Amino acid sequence: MHGRHGEQGAVARLLADARSGRSGVLVLRGEAGIGKSSLLRHAAESAAASEPMRVLACAGVESEVEHAFSGLLGLLRPVLDHLDALPGVQAEALRGALGMTDSAASDFLVSAAVLTLLAAVAADRPLLVTVDDVQWLDRASAAALLFAARRLAGERVAMLLAVREPEPLPVNTAGLTELVLHGLPPEDAALLLDAYGWTLPTPQRDALVAATGGNPLALIELARLDEPERTLPDLAMTGTLPVSARVRAAFLRQVEALPAEGRAALLVAAAEESGNAGTVLGAAARMGLPADALDPAERSGLVQLTGAEIRFRHPLIRSAVYTDASFDRRRTAHLAIAAYLGAAGEEDQSTWHLAVATTAPDEKIAAALERGGDAARRRGGAAAAISVLRQAARLSEVPADRCRRTVTAAFMALDAGRPGLARTLTDQVLAEPVPPAVLARLNGTIELYSGDPAIAYAHLMRCAELMASAEPEEAAWILTLAAGAALHAGDMAATMLATRRITGLDCSPATLRAAEGLLKGYEGVITGAELWELPGAMAQAGGGGGEREWMWATVIGWMGPDDHQALRLAETTGRRVRAAGFPALLTEVLYYHADIEFRLGRWTEGAAHALEGLRLSYETGQRGWTANFLAQSARFAAVRGEAAECRKLVRQTLEIALPLRERVAAATATGALGLLALGEDASGEAFTELMRLMDRGSPRSNDFVAFAMLPDLVEAAVRAGHPEPARRVVAAMEPQTGGIRGPVALARKHRHRAILADDAHAESHFRSALADGGLDQHPFDRARTELLYGEWLRRNHRRTEAQPILRAAGETFEALGAAPWARRAVAQLRAAGGAVPRKSRAVAALLSPQELEVSRLAAKGLSNREIGDRMHLSPRTVGSHLYRAFPKLGISARSELRDLDFD
Numbered sequence: 012m013h014g015r016h017g018e019q020g021a022v023a024r025l026l027a028d029a030r031s032g033r034s035g036v037l038v039l040r041g042e043a044g045i046g047k048s049s050l051l052r053h054a055a056e057s058a059a060a061s062e063p064m065r066v067l068a069c070a071g072v073e074s075e076v077e078h079a080f081s082g083l084l085g086l087l088r089p090v091l092d093h094l095d096a097l098p099g100v101q102a103e104a105l106r107g108a109l110g111m112t113d114s115a116a117s118d119f120l121v122s123a124a125v126l127t128l129l130a131a132v133a134a135d136r137p138l139l140v141t142v143d144d145v146q147w148l149d150r151a152s153a154a155a156l157l158f159a160a161r162r163l164a165g166e167r168v169a170m171l172l173a174v175r176e177p178e179p180l181p182v183n184t185a186g187l188t189e190l191v192l193h194g195l196p197p198e199d200a201a202l203l204l205d206a207y208g209w210t211l212p213t214p215q216r217d218a219l220v221a222a223t224g225g226n227p228l229a230l231i232e233l234a235r236l237d238e239p240e241r242t243l244p245d246l247a248m249t250g251t252l253p254v255s256a257r258v259r260a261a262f263l264r265q266v267e268a269l270p271a272e273g274r275a276a277l278l279v280a281a282a283e284e285s286g287n288a289g290t291v292l293g294a295a296a297r298m299g300l301p302a303d304a305l306d307p308a309e310r311s312g313l314v315q316l317t318g319a320e321i322r323f324r325h326p327l328i329r330s331a332v333y334t335d336a337s338f339d340r341r342r343t344a345h346l347a348i349a350a351y352l353g354a355a356g357e358e359d360q361s362t363w364h365l366a367v368a369t370t371a372p373d374e375k376i377a378a379a380l381e382r383g384g385d386a387a388r389r390r391g392g393a394a395a396a397i398s399v400l401r402q403a404a405r406l407s408e409v410p411a412d413r414c415r416r417t418v419t420a421a422f423m424a425l426d427a428g429r430p431g432l433a434r435t436l437t438d439q440v441l442a443e444p445v446p447p448a449v450l451a452r453l454n455g456t457i458e459l460y461s462g463d464p465a466i467a468y469a470h471l472m473r474c475a476e477l478m479a480s481a482e483p484e485e486a487a488w489i490l491t492l493a494a495g496a497a498l499h500a501g502d503m504a505a506t507m508l509a510t511r512r513i514t515g516l517d518c519s520p521a522t523l524r525a526a527e528g529l530l531k532g533y534e535g536v537i538t539g540a541e542l543w544e545l546p547g548a549m550a551q552a553g554g555g556g557g558e559r560e561w562m563w564a565t566v567i568g569w570m571g572p573d574d575h576q577a578l579r580l581a582e583t584t585g586r587r588v589r590a591a592g593f594p595a596l597l598t599e600v601l602y603y604h605a606d607i608e609f610r611l612g613r614w615t616e617g618a619a620h621a622l623e624g625l626r627l628s629y630e631t632g633q634r635g636w637t638a639n640f641l642a643q644s645a646r647f648a649a650v651r652g653e654a655a656e657c658r659k660l661v662r663q664t665l666e667i668a669l670p671l672r673e674r675v676a677a678a679t680a681t682g683a684l685g686l687l688a689l690g691e692d693a694s695g696e697a698f699t700e701l702m703r704l705m706d707r708g709s710p711r712s713n714d715f716v717a718f719a720m721l722p723d724l725v726e727a728a729v730r731a732g733h734p735e736p737a738r739r740v741v742a743a744m745e746p747q748t749g750g751i752r753g754p755v756a757l758a759r760k761h762r763h764r765a766i767l768a769d770d771a772h773a774e775s776h777f778r779s780a781l782a783d784g785g786l787d788q789h790p791f792d793r794a795r796t797e798l799l800y801g802e803w804l805r806r807n808h809r810r811t812e813a814q815p816i817l818r819a820a821g822e823t824f825e826a827l828g829a830a831p832w833a834r835r836a837v838a839q840l841r842a843a844g845g846a847v848p849r850k851s852r853a854v855a856a857l858l859s860p861q862e863l864e865v866s867r868l869a870a871k872g873l874s875n876r877e878i879g880d881r882m883h884l885s886p887r888t889v890g891s892h893l894y895r896a897f898p899k900l901g902i903s904a905r906s907e908l909r910d911l912d913f914d
Contacts (some may be wrong), residue, residue: 012647018046021190022054022171029137029169030062032891036160036170036185038145039585041192044228046172048325050192051141054171058139064169065090065132066139071147073330078284079396080108080121082152082818086142087128096131097124098880100590108151117592118151120254122158129159130166130885137167146178150429153181154630160187161626164861165888167349183629194225203227207234228325233849259331266332269307274332275340275910280314280321281333282344282364288321292345293355307473317549342368359383366402377406381416397423397432414443421453426595430461430632448477452489458597459492461634463672465500468493472509484552487526488559491566494529499635501674502711519552525563533753539576542568558588558596569603570704574788577607586881598627598636612790612827618647619860638668645680649687650791652831657687669710678704678713682720689723690831694730702729705740718744725763726799738767755792758785762796764801773803794823798836805843814845821847857899863913865892866900870908 018039025035039047051068058064069086089108094102102123108121132138137158145153155829160170172187174180195203200220223229266274276295279860295304310313316323323329330654333341349364362379369376384399400420407413421436434457437450455470471493478486490509497505513526525545528537537545545567546560559586568577581604588597601624608617625640627633645660664680681703688697701724703709704717717724721744728737741763758780765776777800780786786793788913801817804810837847858866861882868878875886875893884888897903900911 018050018055018190018192019053022050023057024338024742025169025171026054026058026064026137026139029064029133029139029167032165032167034163034166034168034170036163036172036187038187038189039171039173039192040176040189041174042176042224042226044226044232044325045194046227047175047192049227051143051171051173054139054141054169058137058169059761062137064137064139065135066141066472067132068141068143069148070143071149071153072284072286073146073147073333078109078149079151080149080155081285082142082148083121083125083155084109086140086152086156087125090128090132093131098876099128101127101880102595104592118154119589119592119594119597121151122155123589125155126159127879129163129168130888134885134887138169140168140170141173142171143173145172145174146180147175148181150181150851157182157184157187162884165891166885167386180662183632185629186626194223194329195220195227195230196225200225200230203230204234207231207872209234211450228320242823259335260351261716263331263335265311265313266308266335267330269311269313272300272304273307275344276300276833277308277313277332278336278340279344279347280305280308280323281329281336282341283321283348284360286318286320286322288319290348290351290355291321293351294344297347297350298343319795334538338651344865363399363402366406369406373406374408374412374899376407377412377416378407396420397773401436410443414440414445417443418445418449418453422456425456425460430457430634433457433460448474452479455489455496459496459635461632463500464496464635465502467496468500468502468505468509471496475509475512481517483518487513487516487518487522491529491563498715499639499673499675501672501678501715503714506715519549521548521552525567529563529570532567533572533756535572535753537567537571539573542571542576542580558584558591558593562589562596562599565600565603569607572755572785574607574611578604578611578613581607587880594627595631595633598624598631598633601627602636602639602643605640608708609643609646610792612823614647614650614827615858615860618644619864621647622860633665635671635673635676637678638664638671638673641667642676642679642683645683648831649683650690650827650829652687652690652829654687654691656682658894665711672710674710674713675716678716681711682716682723683718685723685727689727689730690829690835692730692831692835694727697727697735698724698731702736702740705744721761722759722766722795725766729766734767737763741767754785755789756785758796759792762792762799766799770803771808774800777803790823791827791829794820794827794829794832794836797823798832798839801836801843805839810843810845813843814840817843818845858896862892862896863900865889866896866908866911867913869893869905870913 015499021037021465025037028035038435039050041047055066055068058066067086067089069082071082091109091111092103097105101120103112103114104116105124105128106112107116110385120280129138129140140156142148142156148156156170156172160172163170172184174184194200197217197220201216204216204219219230219233221888222530223233266277269277275298276291279295279298279300280291283294292302292305293545296302305314305316309316310322313328315324330638336344345364345368349361349368351362352358352361358379362376362383365376366380380399384396384403397420400416400423404413404416404420407416417436417440421433421440423434424430424436433453437453451470451474452863455467455474457465457471458464471489474487475486475493490513494506494509497503497509507530509531511524514523514530516522518526524537524541528542528545542564545564549560549563561580565577565580565584568580571577581600584595585600585604588600601620602667605617606622608614621640621643625637625644628636641660645657646665648657648660661680664676668680681700685697685701685704688694688700701720703711704713704720705724706712721741724740725737728734743762761776762778765773765780768776773913777796780796781793786796797820798815799811801820804813804816817836817840821833821840824830824833824836840847860882864882865878865884868881873881875889876888878884879886893905900908902908902911
């Protein structure tokens, strides 16, 4: 490979890492013909050389992009004998997705199965996975592979993904390492041209390199033509054209040299999506073409026939042949393919080709496509089903059917994590007779996923009112979505309005009780037993089925006073949502999960769940949740004193949150900066940042976040010498939150009152904050209160009393990993004359996030396979995590895990 030494080095390092047990993913980007495919071939050859690796390869095909899991089938076909090593539900899901059985599956379960399968294959020997032309991979396959790529840590797997620029991608590759390939410099281009026997004078060679941008494929194809007397004048006459156009022109010249029958047969091969030689030759025969019609194309190297498969030498050849043909010629090819497939009993594929060839409305074909779309969706192919439904809508004879199919496709696009497409489809039906409630719900959900939460609230409230009489239980669910949208928009009054509206619906007692729980969650009006019974009671009353009822319970628990119970609810809901294959819903569950773990001081696990949620938010196109997970991650970094990471995450959060008016995310990120500054003893900076939360005119304000951080603001204000602004904020906010009487809220109120009080009254507030038990489940808040109380005691010359309180605070900060706060506690303890304890490290601080979660589950008695099912890891990877964790924990047996404190 000429001029690719740096890229080859990157590939060599990737392979070396995989051989040594460190997985890696590299995304190769570049224009058509820039050398991505050659680099993939080089990687495969290198993998097979010393210490041979197993190689799995596939390539996206433009005409197959709408066929769910077609790419995955091509990639995994050689290793399907490993399916029995997968957990039963995953194996069955993958078999259904690949068309091996009629089993139902979801994209999420299939993705988990792909991850487990790759890990199982790599257990035998290191594995290289190469995927060419990812931009043409069907979205279901691309999503499953990207899901695996982001979770291969610890496996002996290297993955190379080649992406053509500037084609749009079916999935988001954000966060993966990328390598951009550029054109060859003149010296390397000269060597390449010489290798193909085309030696030019330096000025002409340089002109050719400049005109092609050094694109290797363009240079090779031009050299094969060997027509410098034509090529160079053409370049001078036409100027710089897109490289893909020049390369396409080069391919078409080769195609034009074929006889007419050869060109016709080649068009059939380009129109047929699977590369099945029998289908191509059978369709060609129906067009009256001879059996050897493809021979000239094969002899010229345009296509290769290997057994029952036809492959084009390069995807551009397929594209060039297909797009250059007239519609009538393409239509003839598709009709012939459809006729052959129909006679062979392949009705779904036959219908698809008929649809492509049909221009006028045809309800028979539309209905058949819709049935095929249902089948694709049952198999987990949501992306393919969307395209099928769009075609069905196009061919619908009745406007109402066209509207219904388009709306269904839009909702499916939301489920598939494509809110942009859902928005486009919604725009298409605005002129159609769409039921107002359906349109309001669609628009509201789109905005909730990727737009402005305030607009989402307006649409969802309208939808709920339109449904209130006929479908009160469904309206209640829509109102919870509206309440959440208002919360994120920073409108607490609207949040309460939407929630109270549920109580006025003709709903079941269970749903009304759930609404009461949402209204008074802080007070814990619903007992723990009721919370666990609530999902069953709501489902029995017809609350919508699925996992919605568990989401109600989780949100109520998240708001309530018992965080340990809230965590158990979030874990249960998460398991159910994972098993059901609802990644979009799982994203929201992970937000609550991470937030609860922050409060409980389980920061390592919470940060890991925030990271998982961030990945899922990218994959499902939920930009609002992306901002919130970035903000959560910034907060974890802040309390640990990771200043550079915190500020970077805040910048990323605000870049997304501010244009969307996502105020919970913006406020949480701003609060993280305040916490970071407080930990660094930069009180003035902390005061400035935290005051933004209280300013209603600021795009970073949010009453919900501001109320939770009121004690932080008061502390920053008093330390910075600005107590009066803090008093005004407290005076303004306390009446608004007077109805919130939970033990945590009460303890925080005592804390900020202690900071503002004079010495005659401060101690009673400190003691109340610590004595009422409200902070027992919030170790960071409790330690912060102890630190402030200890400082107050020391300043009042009560050093002996201050010492045990400051020591307790320091031990908690040390266990949490709150380094800046631990340093402050130690400094105060020294100033109080106390002996500084030796540092101890908590279990959470000793392990990586995945090692910690694996160890925690193993301590509960789960087997490696059960842990793998829950965490979407292979049993071998689970074992590897435990193998690395044991020495760090100072244990040698699995049974000893039960004796460790993971909290």
